[in-house]
Amino acid sequence: MSAKENRIQPAAPKPMIIVAIDGPAGAGKSTVARCLARHFGLLNLETGAMYRAFALKALRAGLALDKSSELERITAETSIRLEPGEDENRVLLDGEDVTGLIRNPLVTEAASRVSVFPKIRAWMVGLQQQLGAQGGVVMEGRDIGTVVFPQAEVKIFLDAAPEVRGQRRYDQLGGQSSAAAPPREEIIRDLRARDERDRNRADSPLKPAADAVLLDSTNLTLDQAVTEAVRIVSDKLRYAGLAF
Ligand code: DC
Secondary structure, X not given: OOHHXXXXXXXXXXXXXXEEEEOOOOOOHHHHHHHHHHXXXXXXXXXXXXXXXXXXXXXXXXXXXXXXXXXHHHXXXXXXEEEOOOOOOEEEXXXXXXXXXXXXXXXXXXXXXXXOOHHHHHHHHHHHHHHHOOOOEEEEEOOHHHHHOOOOOEEEEEEOXXXXXXXXXXXXXXXXXXXXXXXXXXXXXXXXXXXXXXXXXXXXXOOOOOOOEEEXXXXXXXXXXXXXXXXXXXXXXXXXXXXX
C-alpha cells in the first residue's frame, strides 16, 4: 500500500450551513427537521422546546402569563439548554432535565402565551443565535428564517390544512384507541387558537420568509414530506455550490 493510500482520509468537511424550518403546529416540522438533520449530518435544534421550558418555569413560579414585566424579571436567572438526542432534543431548564414535562396541554398553551412578548422573544432569539452561530444546524420554529437566522442558506415553510394537522396530533396521541386522547374536534380547536396567536402577534408573527420554499404537506404522508424536504435542501445546496 502506498504512503498516500495508507494515510487516513479525513472525513469530507461538511458546510456549516443553517437550515431554517418554520411553520404552524402539527405541520410535521419536528419529523422533517429530525430527518433532515440525520440525512445531512447536522444538529437538530427545536426552538419551541425553549419557549416551552420557559413557560414551565413561569407556571411553576405562579407568574401571570399576560404580564411581560413579571416574565422578564426571571429571564436573567434562567438558563435553557438544548442537547441533541436520538429522537428529540433534551431540554435542560436551570440544569434540570424537563424534556418529559413540556409537552402537556398546559405548557403548550402557556408557551404560546409567553411567546407573544417582544422582550421575551428578544432574549430567546439571542439564545438561539448563540446556539446556531457555528452553523451545521437544522433549526425549527416559527421565526427562524425571518428573525433568528434571516441569512440561513435554506428556508422551508412547512404548512398543512388545520384539519390534517389536527388529525395528525390526534393520531400521535393514540386516537380513538386512547382514553387519554382529547376529542379530535378539541385538538383542532386548540390548534386554530394557537395558529391565531402565532400568526397575529405584533412581534415576529408566524409567516414565511420572502425567500422560503413553501412545502404544503396537506396531501403528503410525513415520509413524502421528508423526501420533498431533502430534495429542496439538496437543490439549494447544489445551486449554491455547497453540495455534500
Ligand atoms: O413548536 P412548538 O409547538 O413546540 O412551540 C411552542 C410555542 O412556542 C408555539 O405556540 C409558539 C412558540 N414559538 C415561537 O413563538 N417561536 C419559535 N421560534 C418557536 C416556538
